[in-house]
Amino acid sequence: MKLAAAAAGCAAVAFALCTLAPPRQTSGDTVAGRIGGAILRCTGTFDLSRIDWLRSQTDQHVELYYMHADEDGEFTSAFGPAPAVIAAVALLDFGSGATMTDATLRARERDAAAVLLALSVALLVLAAGAKADVAHAAGAGLVAALSFAGAATLGQGLWQATVALPALVGALAAWCWSERFPRLRVVPPALAALAVMLRPTLGPLALGLGVAWAAGKPSRRTWLVAGAIAVVAIAPLAVWNLVHLGTPLPVSQFDNNALIAEQEHAAAFSPSHVATALAALVASPARGVLWFAPIALVGAIAGAKRERIVVAAIVLQWLAVATFFKWHGGMAYGPRLLAEAVWLAIWLAARAWPERRGWRAVAWVAVAVTCLVGQLGLWSFRAEQWETRLGPDTHPGAVWNIVDSPIPATLVPRDAPSSYDSPLRHELTCTGDMVRTR
Numbered sequence: 001m002k003l004a005a006a007a008a009g010c011a012a013v014a015f016a017l018c019t020l021a022p023p024r025q026t027s028g029d030t031v032a033g034r035i036g037g038a039i040l041r042c043t044g045t046f047d048l049s050r051i052d053w054l055r056s057q058t059d060q061h062v063e064l065y066y067m068h069a070d071e072d073g074e075f076t077s078a079f080g081p082a083p084a085v086i087a088a089v090a091l092l093d094f095g096s097g098a099t100m101t102d103a104t105l106r107a108r109e110r111d112a113a114a115v116l117l118a119l120s121v122a123l124l125v126l127a128a129g130a131k132a133d134v135a136h137a138a139g140a141g142l143v144a145a146l147s148f149a150g151a152a153t154l155g156q157g158l159w160q161a162t163v164a165l166p167a168l169v170g171a172l173a174a175w176c177w178s179e180r181f182p183r184l185r186v187v188p189p190a191l192a193a194l195a196v197m198l199r200p201t202l203g204p205l206a207l208g209l210g211v212a213w214a215a216g217k218p219s220r221r222t223w224l225v226a227g228a229i230a231v232v233a234i235a236p237l238a239v240w241n242l243v244h245l246g247t248p249l250p251v252s253q254f255d256n257n258a259l260i261a262e263q264e265h266a267a268a269f270s271p272s273h274v275a276t277a278l279a280a281l282v283a284s285p286a287r288g289v290l291w292f293a294p295i296a297l298v299g300a301i302a303g304a305k306r307e308r309i310v311v312a313a314i315v316l317q318w319l320a321v322a323t324f325f326k327w328h329g330g331m332a333y334g335p336r337l338l339a340e341a342v343w344l345a346i347w348l349a350a351r352a353w354p355e356r357r358g359w360r361a362v363a364w365v366a367v368a369v370t371c372l373v374g375q376l377g378l379w380s381f382r383a384e385q386w387e388t389r390l391g392p393d394t395h396p397g398a399v400w401n402i403v404d405s406p407i408p409a410t411l412v413p414r415d416a417p418s419s420y421d422s423p424l425r426h427e428l429t430c431t432g433d434m435v436r437t438r
Contacts, residue, residue: 002134007125010141011118017145018114018155021378023106027331030157031422032066032077034109035435037087037158041094042430046081046244047074051435053423065260068252070244078256081240082198083158086112096432102425110155113162117155121145123169124343128350130176139367140350146371147346148292149339152378153332160253161339164199167191168340171209172347178216185222188213190230197237200250204320205340208313215309257325268325277322281335285405286386286398287327289342292334292373292407294366296345302363303348310344317341328392328399331419333377333406373407380410383419 032048039050048067049058057064058075067075077084090112094100121141129137144150154162171191178184192206192213218226238248245252268274282297283290289297304311321327321337329336354360386409390398398404425437 003126003129003137006129006134006138007122007141010125010138010145011122013142014121014145014151014155015114015118017151017378018110018117021151021156023103023110024156024382025419025421026157026159028064028066028421029079029330030083030109030159032079033083033087033158033160033163034105035422036077036081036084037089037091037109038094038100038105038428038430038435040084040088041091042096042098042435043433045074046076046084048077049075050433051428052437053425055434065256068245068256071246074244076244076252078252079160080198080237080250080252082163082237083160086116086163087158094428094430096430099427099429101427102437105428109158113155113158114151116162116166117145117150120154120165120169120343121150123166123173124347127169127173127176128347130173130180131351132353136350136353140346143295143349143367143370144343144346147295147342147374148334148370148377149336149342150374152374152381153334153336154339159336160199161336164195164202165340165343167195167198168202168205168209169343171195171206172344175209175213178213185213185216185218186226186229189226190233193230194233194237197234197250199340200253201320201324201337202317202340204316205313205344208309208316211313212307212309260326269323273325274319274322277324277327278318280399281318281322281327281338284399285402285407286392286400287329287335289335289338291369291405293342293345293370295349295363295370296338296342298354298363298366299345299347299349299352302352302354302359303345306352307348310348314341314345314348326393330393331383331387331391331421333381334373376407376410381406382410382414384416385409385412385414388419389414389416 035051036046036048039048040046043050049055063069066078068078069075087109090108121144124144125137125141128140154165171188174184174187174191189210192209195202196206241250242248280287282288285291300311300314318338318341349363354363386406390404392399427438429436
């Protein structure tokens with residue numbers, strides 16, 4: 001009962017943080033989900049060109065990176081259908097003849113993201129509570145919500161990661177409790193598979209949870225039932241992919257990224273690229289976990305003895321992100337592409353909270369820094385303060401600038417034009433077959 005109350009309380013805090021912070025532009029990655037929800041409610045399709053300002057782009061054969069053109073001429077989201085479906089649930093009043101302001105659309109998107117983040121926080125508390133006391137479990141949930149990977153980023157818009165996070169953390173929670181409640185043993189594979197279908201780049205983390213589950217030597221019957229549940233869970237997404245992509249696998253994001261990178265694959269496996277990206281993801285002032293969420297490093301180190309498989313999965317996820325040509329995640333506050341790995345590392349920290357006094361002091365400092373930096377981003381970060389002014393795309397060396405870096409930039413007002421993730425419109429009107437703006 002205490003654990004359930006702690007989970008609910010932490011979820012409420014997470015929701016409040018997401019929705020009370022000043023609204024801001026997020027990233028182009030969230031555009032397809034946000035407008036996709038309006039299009040789905042209005043037209044019943046996933047065709048992004050059903051909104052007039054995108055139709056003008058496609059008529060000129062301009063394809064934005066978050067769109068995928070299928071064989072039928074529909075332009076669907078490169079991030080799959082899930083963000084649009086979630087957004088559509090938040091837009092139930094947007095039907096034929098309805099009008100909505102752009103500000104309302106963005107607010108609805110953030111409300112939906114806040115619900116998903118709150119659910120993820122509750123699941124993380126439950127996962128931690130299976131291996132730690134209630135205080136440490138609640139602490140894990142609060143730290144995740146307060147961090148850059150919580151309300152400051154995933155709670156501000158319908159990123160692909162925001163939608164996939166509840167499935168991933170749900171798989172973790174079900175695995176943690178399956179020893180005490182054996183009936184839960186059939187659940188983790190389905191949720192891990194669902195997480196990958198929603199966000200394929202989560203493969204290393206989901207695989208790690210799957211290996212940890214298999215290490216418990218489930219019975220043959222458990223394997224069969226778990227496999228059947230997994231097939232049912234991912235079937236709708238597989239069918240959608242088959243219809244729009246010609247394959248049941250979620251490959252459009254990889255294909256689009258390869259086109260952007262102007263190479264066969266979006267990954268770069270050269271030792272110099274991987275080493276540079278990996279070092280920056282660990283220690284650079286612009287994207288380093290050491291600066292944005294040091295508790296993740298503490299968790300990975302502290303959990304190395306008890307949860308080696310999960311730690312290995314986190315390391316593999318880190319390496320996978322380092323191979324990506326755009327490892328810094330574009331316009332973002334902190335190492336956005338490592339957000340889910342940070343959540344699992346926070347669970348590890350609660351699971352194996354240091355017992356030695358000196359090491360425990362380091363852990364407390366790491367918690368304080370993680371929460372403080374995350375809250376600076378939530379309440380003060382604006383893309384024009386650092387990202388669009390001195391971003392890693394145009395100035396790769398900027399990620400190592402300690403003085404002019406994103407964290408102190410949140411404290412410096414900038415007299416610069418505001419950045420936008422999509423064209424601002426006063427109103428959106430559903431005409432039945434199109435979403436028209438003005």
